[in-house]
Each structure stands twice: as C-alpha cells, then as structure tokens.
Amino acid sequence: MxxxxxxxxxxxxxxxxxxxxxxxxxxxxxxxxxxxxxxxxxxxxxxxxxxxxxxxxxxxxxxxxxxxxxxxxxxxxxxxxxxxxxxxxxxxxxxxxxxxxxxxxxxxxxxxxxxxxxxxxxxxxxxxxxxxxxxxxxxxxxxxxATVTSFGPVLMSKVLQLNQTQEQSLGLIFHYADSKGLELIDLKDLRATVAFLVSDKGKPELKGIGGLSTVTAGVILRALTAFEQQGATEFFGxxxxxxxxxxxxxxxxxxxxxxxxxxxxxxxxxxxxxxxxxxxxxxxxxxxxxxxxxxxxxxxxxxxxxxxxxxxxxxxxxxxxxxxxxxxxxxxxxxxxxxxxxxxxxxxxxxxxxxxxxxxxxxxxxxxxxxxxxxxxxxxxxxxxxxxxxxxxxxxxxxxxxxxxxxxxxxxxxxxxxxxxxxxxxxxxxxxxxxxxxxxxxxxAEPVDRESAYEKISADQAAAEAEAEAAAAAAEAEKQAKEAEKAARSAPKPDPSLAEQVVGSGLFRSLARSIGTQLGREISRSLFGTAKRRR
CATH class of the missing domain: 3.40.50.300 (P-loop containing nucleotide triphosphate hydrolases)
Structure with a gap:
C-alpha cells in the first residue's frame, strides 16, 4: 500500500x-x-x-x-x-x-x-x-x-534462418514446383527438388529466372538436415x-x-x-x-x-x-x-x-x-x-x-x-x-504418402538413368564390334599347309592342264579329300 x-x-x-x-x-x-x-x-x-x-x-x-x-x-x-x-x-x-x-x-x-x-x-x-x-x-x-507447400517459402525461410538471397532462391524453388505440378508435401519432396535443380538435367529449368547456385542449394540442404534433426520430419505431411x-x-x-x-x-x-x-x-x-x-x-x-x-x-x-x-x-x-x-x-x-x-x-x-x-x-x-x-x-x-x-x-x-x-x-x-x-x-490419424515431388523426380531420374544405361550398353557393344572388325582386318594370314603349297604351285597347275589323265583326276580328288572312287 x-x-x-x-x-x-x-x-x-x-x-x-x-x-x-x-x-x-x-x-x-x-x-x-x-x-x-x-x-x-x-x-x-x-x-x-x-x-x-x-x-x-x-x-x-x-x-x-x-x-x-x-x-x-x-x-x-x-x-x-x-x-x-x-x-x-x-x-x-x-x-x-x-x-x-x-x-x-x-x-x-x-x-x-x-x-x-x-x-x-x-x-x-x-x-x-x-x-x-x-x-x-x-x-x-x-x-x-502441414504440407511444405502450405507452409510456404516465407515461413520456411524464417524457420531455416536463411538470408534474403537464400530466401529468394527458396521462393524460386517453390515457384518451379508449383508451375511443374510437383507437390511439396513433406521435407523429402523439398530436398529432392533442390537437389534436382542443381543437377545437370535440372540447371536449365531456372536459368531464365535467375537460377539456383550450388552454394545456396548447399546451405538450404544443410539447414533442412538440421531442421529434420529437431523432429520436423513428422510435422510435415x-x-x-x-x-x-x-x-x-x-x-x-x-x-x-x-x-x-x-x-x-x-x-x-x-x-x-x-x-x-x-x-x-x-x-x-x-x-x-x-x-x-x-x-x-x-x-x-x-x-x-x-x-x-x-x-x-x-x-x-x-x-x-x-x-x-x-x-x-x-x-x-x-x-x-x-x-x-x-x-x-x-x-x-x-x-x-x-x-x-x-x-x-x-x-x-x-x-x-x-x-x-x-x-x-x-x-x-x-x-x-x-x-x-x-x-x-x-x-x-x-x-x-x-x-x-x-x-x-x-x-x-x-x-x-x-x-x-x-x-x-x-x-x-x-x-x-x-x-x-x-x-x-x-x-x-493415419499418415498418407501419395505421389509427390520426391516420387516424380525419382521416377524421372530412374527413367533417365535406365535410358542412359541402355545407350551406354549399345555404345559399348558397337565399340566392341568395331574393334573386333578392325582386329580381323589387321590380323596376319596363317602359313599355308603342305597341300595348299602343292596345289598352288606352278608345277601342279601345269601338270593338271597338260596331262588331263585319269591319274591326274584321281590325285586331284584325293588331295581335296573327296570320297569318290575312280570308275
């Protein structure tokens, strides 16, 4: 008082x-x-x-x-x-x-x-x-x-403690996902989308609107990992x-x-x-x-x-x-x-x-x-x-x-x-x-894990990998075939056998042409291994 x-x-x-x-x-x-x-x-x-x-x-x-x-x-x-x-x-x-x-x-x-x-x-x-x-x-x-999409890039940036540049990049990622029909339901969807956009196949996707640097993507992915360790994986879905x-x-x-x-x-x-x-x-x-x-x-x-x-x-x-x-x-x-x-x-x-x-x-x-x-x-x-x-x-x-x-x-x-x-x-x-x-x-009560960005990107990657593997296998087969053909052309001819030397000799050819006798025909047949008997 x-x-x-x-x-x-x-x-x-x-x-x-x-x-x-x-x-x-x-x-x-x-x-x-x-x-x-x-x-x-x-x-x-x-x-x-x-x-x-x-x-x-x-x-x-x-x-x-x-x-x-x-x-x-x-x-x-x-x-x-x-x-x-x-x-x-x-x-x-x-x-x-x-x-x-x-x-x-x-x-x-x-x-x-x-x-x-x-x-x-x-x-x-x-x-x-x-x-x-x-x-x-x-x-x-x-x-x-809550889904990652409904949570949105602004709140997500605040939670991940991103700076202004990184927040803008995250906004581009959400924009890309929306425009391509990639549902960002849980954190693995967001992680897969970020990783895709800095891959060789994904880099051109954002090129016209600023792109996503590998450094910024790395910061976002590391922040997501720390966020997941806080138990956030269960909240998003x-x-x-x-x-x-x-x-x-x-x-x-x-x-x-x-x-x-x-x-x-x-x-x-x-x-x-x-x-x-x-x-x-x-x-x-x-x-x-x-x-x-x-x-x-x-x-x-x-x-x-x-x-x-x-x-x-x-x-x-x-x-x-x-x-x-x-x-x-x-x-x-x-x-x-x-x-x-x-x-x-x-x-x-x-x-x-x-x-x-x-x-x-x-x-x-x-x-x-x-x-x-x-x-x-x-x-x-x-x-x-x-x-x-x-x-x-x-x-x-x-x-x-x-x-x-x-x-x-x-x-x-x-x-x-x-x-x-x-x-x-x-x-x-x-x-x-x-x-x-x-x-x-x-x-x-029961969680639902329907097809979303992670599954779609994984399927595309799997298809691309399978196509790449098939193309690589075909190229390898073609390469091996060409190498085999080249090897065949450049290989030395084997020494002729005794029979081939006799047949190819000038004496033999002369004898066969001039005599034309039954004896000559028999020798000729026997030298080529025929089983036909002389009449």
Missing part, C-alpha cells in the same frame, strides 16, 4: 476502504465478464470485491507470469474453462502435460471448499468438451500435420490439418478446448515455434477481418512461452510481433504463460493488455533485477508492488486488464478462484480413449 500520513487509525482505515472501493469500481463492467477472484487489500481477502475481465477484451492478448509453483497453470485453466462455458473455443499448448484435466470434473476437497468460501465462488465440479492433439503424431493425440477444427463448439454450445500435448517435444523448441508460426499464419490468412467483437472467436494459451523465444532468430521475432499485432482484428486472442515478463520480447509484451502476475522470488541479484523490471511494466498503483510480489501466496496474483473502453484497470492484488475441472492430468488410458473416440481421429 502506498504510504500517506494520517491523524488517526480510524482515518487510515476509512481511506483504505475508499482505496479498495476505488480499485474494485474499475472492474464493474456492464457486459459479460470472466470472474478471476476477490480483491486482496491490506492482507485481507474481500469476497464482495470481485475482480473480473471483460469477455470482449480477451482478443487484446495477455500475459500470465510468475515463479515456478505459484499457480500459473491453474490460472490458465480457470480462464480457459470460463471461456469454454461462454461458447468461446480455446487452444491450450500443454508443454508439461498437466492441463489435460480440463476435460474432467474437478475433485472436491477441503482446500477447494476453503478457497471457494474466501472468494465467494459457487464451485461445482465441471469438465469441458476437449480434443487432444500432437505434433505429427509425436506423443498421444490426433496428429497435426498429409493429411494436412484444417485449422478451422480449432474453432468448433460442442453440441451444447460450449467452446471446444483443443489441448496440444507437447511433453514429447519440449526439448525441440524449433518444432514448437514452427507449429506456432504456421498455425497463426494459417488462421490469419483464412479468417476475415471482424474488428472488436462481443467475444473472441478463439483464444490461445501458450504455456512455457520462453521456449518460443529462447534463441529465436530476428526473423521469427518479427513474424510473431507482427502476427500478435494484427490477428486481434481477426477475433483471436493470445495469452503467453511464462515465469517473468522479460521472457517475452518487448515488442510482443507491448501488445499484451491483460496481465496476471503471480509471485516472484528475489533470491539472487538477477531475481531482484527481474523483480524491479516487472514492477515497471505495471501502471501506478496503491500497492508497493516490489514488496507485494514477493509475498503473494500460491493462487494469488497482481492483476490489471483492459476495461470495456480499452483503458487499463487499477492494479488489483487478487486471490484467484479455483478451477472447476480436474487440477492435474488425466491418466494415460483415459487420454488414449478420448483421442480414439474423437470423430477427428479417423480423419487425421
């Missing part, structure tokens, strides 16, 4: 009550709103002072931050289940695997009942309609895949996922909660960020401009958001910043869930109008620095935030949101409500059963 000098304790108490009333007045909205909890003031929870967030402002994005164990995931769950109850579809990126319980009713207990009494909550165990997904089938869930599936509502009108199970890929941040880029870009391209709505069409929650930004390239950060800034007009809200605001780039943080800040620790100089930086991101308040943020308990947070007019509400220390769904993961058997019972499972 900010310090002020007063004549008496009674005046101080009155001023405190006035300050609390002033804070809660900033959360008295006229339209639909989500209930977050009750105001904390001077160490006391005031159940009749409710802190809320307007439903219409959920597309203005937000941040849920705090140290490990302070209740960030439960806050995420609390907001998500109320969005679902209001008919708003929700997307949850579940890095740790502990929010699948949103699909099942919560378990009543003493702690839950105590929290409900503290904040005047009518707690009822409730599960919400949920679908479970996985990236390319890595881990449990309906596989989410068919059947391609239709992102409009995330916009569905259940038969009873509640919004479907789409839970992307990511524990199996939490050590593959590039794959996670790749999916995020594609998903937001795809939705942005498909959804119409709608401006401000009474409620958003879809709200995303990205848990462990620091994994998105650690080591990210400038191109990726620029892309995320632009997408966050523009996708609001499509009716889509994004919440980042992480440990400190500094985990989120400043340009992105500036777009997050709704803030739920759980406790921070100040055990080290770096912690103290992060604490001071966090305090500076809040509007002026009636609290000593630097002290308060180190004293908040689990399930308590400092909150400021955007009012229905788009202005920041007063900073409010809040004891948060308890989620009504299961606060923890459902067991593996129940998760597997839920996945296979989904109507989407038969549509997306």
């Amino acid at each position: 900010s310090e002020s000098s007063h004549e008496s304790g009674e005046t101080t108490a009155a001023d405190a009550a006035d300050a609390a009333d002033l804070i809660v007045a900033g959360y008295a909205f006229t339209g639909p709103a989500l209930d977050l909890g009750a105001l904390l003031w001077d160490g006391t929870c005031l159940p009749d002072h409710q802190i809320r967030i307007p439903l219409s402002m959920l597309n203005r994005h937000g941040l849920v931050a705090g140290a490990t164990g302070t209740g960030k995931t439960k806050t995420l769950q609390l907001i998500a289940e109320q969005l679902s109850a209001n008919g708003v579809p929700v997307f949850l990126a579940d890095i740790k695997g502990d929010v699948s319980g949103i699909s099942a009713p919560g378990v009543p207990g003493e702690k839950v009942q105590e929290r409900a009494r503290d904040v005047a909550q009518d707690w009822r165990a409730t599960g919400h309609p949920s679908e479970f997904y996985s990236l390319g089938g890595i881990g449990p869930g309906i596989p989410v895949r 068919e059947p391609e996922f239709d992102t409009s599936e995330f916009l569905r509502t259940a038969a009873d009108g509640r919004g479907t909660v789409s839970v992307l199970e990511l524990p199996a890929v939490q050590d593959k941040p590039q794959l996670f960020s790749t999916f995020l880029m594609w998903l937001l870009a795809d939705l942005f391209n498909d959804l119409p401009e709608v401006g401000d709505l009474e409620q958003p069409k879809l709200v995303f929650f990205f848990d462990e958001a620091h994994l998105l930004f650690n080591g990210a390239s400038k191109a990726f950060l620029d892309s995320i910043t632009q997408t966050v800034r523009l996708i609001r007009s499509k009716g889509v809200g994004i919440f980042f869930v992480t440990q400190t605001p500094k985990d989120v780039p400043a340009d992105v943080l500036a777009q997050l109008g709704n803030r739920v800040q759980h406790a921070l620790r100040a055990f080290t100089p770096d912690d103290a620095k992060a604490l001071k930086a966090t305090v500076k991101t809040f509007p002026n308040s009636e609290y000593d935030l630097e002290e308060l943020l180190t004293q908040l308990g689990t399930g308590e947070a400092v909150i400021t949101v955007l009012s229905e007019k788009g202005a920041p509400t007063p900073v409010a220390a809040t004891r948060l409500r308890a989620p009504q769904s299961l606060m923890g993961p459902i067991d593996g058997a129940a998760l597997d059963q839920a996945v296979k019972a989904s109507l989407l499972y038969s549509r997306y």
Whole structure:
C-alpha cells in the first residue's frame, strides 16, 4: 500500500476502504465478464470485491507470469474453462502435460471448499468438451500435420534462418514446383527438388529466372538436415490439418478446448515455434477481418512461452510481433504463460493488455533485477508492488486488464478462484480413449504418402538413368564390334599347309592342264579329300 500520513487509525482505515472501493469500481463492467477472484487489500481477502475481465477484451492478448509453483497453470485453466462455458473455443499448448484435466470434473476437497468460501465462488465440479492433439503424431493425440507447400517459402525461410538471397532462391524453388505440378508435401519432396535443380538435367529449368547456385542449394540442404534433426520430419505431411477444427463448439454450445500435448517435444523448441508460426499464419490468412467483437472467436494459451523465444532468430521475432499485432482484428486472442515478463520480447509484451502476475522470488541479484523490471511494466498503483510480489501466496496474483473502453484497470492484488475441472492430468488410458473416440481421429490419424515431388523426380531420374544405361550398353557393344572388325582386318594370314603349297604351285597347275589323265583326276580328288572312287 502506498504510504500517506494520517491523524488517526480510524482515518487510515476509512481511506483504505475508499482505496479498495476505488480499485474494485474499475472492474464493474456492464457486459459479460470472466470472474478471476476477490480483491486482496491490506492482507485481507474481500469476497464482495470481485475482480473480473471483460469477455470482449480477451482478443487484446495477455500475459500470465510468475515463479515456478505459484499457480500459473491453474490460472490458465480457470480462464480457459470460463471461456469454454461462454461458447468461446480455446487452444491450450500443454508443454508439461498437466492441463489435460480440463476435460474432467474437478475433485472436491477441503482446500477447494476453503478457497471457494474466501472468494465467494459457487464451485461445482465441471469438465469441458476437449480434443487432444500432437505434433505429427509425436506423443498421444490426433496428429497435426502441414504440407511444405502450405507452409510456404516465407515461413520456411524464417524457420531455416536463411538470408534474403537464400530466401529468394527458396521462393524460386517453390515457384518451379508449383508451375511443374510437383507437390511439396513433406521435407523429402523439398530436398529432392533442390537437389534436382542443381543437377545437370535440372540447371536449365531456372536459368531464365535467375537460377539456383550450388552454394545456396548447399546451405538450404544443410539447414533442412538440421531442421529434420529437431523432429520436423513428422510435422510435415498429409493429411494436412484444417485449422478451422480449432474453432468448433460442442453440441451444447460450449467452446471446444483443443489441448496440444507437447511433453514429447519440449526439448525441440524449433518444432514448437514452427507449429506456432504456421498455425497463426494459417488462421490469419483464412479468417476475415471482424474488428472488436462481443467475444473472441478463439483464444490461445501458450504455456512455457520462453521456449518460443529462447534463441529465436530476428526473423521469427518479427513474424510473431507482427502476427500478435494484427490477428486481434481477426477475433483471436493470445495469452503467453511464462515465469517473468522479460521472457517475452518487448515488442510482443507491448501488445499484451491483460496481465496476471503471480509471485516472484528475489533470491539472487538477477531475481531482484527481474523483480524491479516487472514492477515497471505495471501502471501506478496503491500497492508497493516490489514488496507485494514477493509475498503473494500460491493462487494469488497482481492483476490489471483492459476495461470495456480499452483503458487499463487499477492494479488489483487478487486471490484467484479455483478451477472447476480436474487440477492435474488425466491418466494415460483415459487420454488414449478420448483421442480414439474423437470423430477427428479417423480423419487425421493415419499418415498418407501419395505421389509427390520426391516420387516424380525419382521416377524421372530412374527413367533417365535406365535410358542412359541402355545407350551406354549399345555404345559399348558397337565399340566392341568395331574393334573386333578392325582386329580381323589387321590380323596376319596363317602359313599355308603342305597341300595348299602343292596345289598352288606352278608345277601342279601345269601338270593338271597338260596331262588331263585319269591319274591326274584321281590325285586331284584325293588331295581335296573327296570320297569318290575312280570308275
């Protein structure tokens, strides 16, 4: 609480009550709103002072931050289940695997009942309609895949961290594939196309529009290899996922909660960020401009958001910043869930109008620095935030949101409500059963590897190789025949036999012509081996 000098304790108490009333007045909205909890003031929870967030402002994005164990995931769950109850579809990126319980009713207990009494909550165990997904089938869930063609050269260049020249070359490769009917479905299609275009047969194909240098092709192929090692091979393929599936509502009108199970890929941040880029870009391209709505069409929650930004390239950060800034007009809200605001780039943080800040620790100089930086991101308040943020308990947070007019509400220390769904993961058997019972499972579960660029280029190469081999064999046969003929002409004649010498002699010819006798005829026949007897 900010310090002020007063004549008496009674005046101080009155001023405190006035300050609390002033804070809660900033959360008295006229339209639909989500209930977050009750105001904390001077160490006391005031159940009749409710802190809320307007439903219409959920597309203005937000941040849920705090140290490990302070209740960030439960806050995420609390907001998500109320969005679902209001008919708003929700997307949850579940890095740790502990929010699948949103699909099942919560378990009543003493702690839950105590929290409900503290904040005047009518707690009822409730599960919400949920679908479970996985990236390319890595881990449990309906596989989410994208084709290389739909991913496009711009996003692919950003993911592969190509420079401008290399990005332009990749654009030529995609253009060539489109013009020749070569479907780029998975990464081996792209790899085969790149390799073909720098081969002797493929080089002329791009000559008229700039060509593809061997050096640039090598850079792209090496980047693809590194990308594949991050697990991207499974993400690219068919059947391609239709992102409009995330916009569905259940038969009873509640919004479907789409839970992307990511524990199996939490050590593959590039794959996670790749999916995020594609998903937001795809939705942005498909959804119409709608401006401000009474409620958003879809709200995303990205848990462990620091994994998105650690080591990210400038191109990726620029892309995320632009997408966050523009996708609001499509009716889509994004919440980042992480440990400190500094985990989120400043340009992105500036777009997050709704803030739920759980406790921070100040055990080290770096912690103290992060604490001071966090305090500076809040509007002026009636609290000593630097002290308060180190004293908040689990399930308590400092909150400021955007009012229905788009202005920041007063900073409010809040004891948060308890989620009504299961606060923890459902067991593996129940998760597997839920996945296979989904109507989407038969549509997306089995991968399809139809004929595409890789197969077409391989077939052409095989045919060309076979033709070349046949031509080479014919040429070799012709060469051998010519060499044999030449050898035959140049070979020395063999020495004549005794008989040939006699027959060829002049004496013999003279004798045969002059005598003409029977004896001569007999000798002649016998010398040529005839079996005819003299008469």
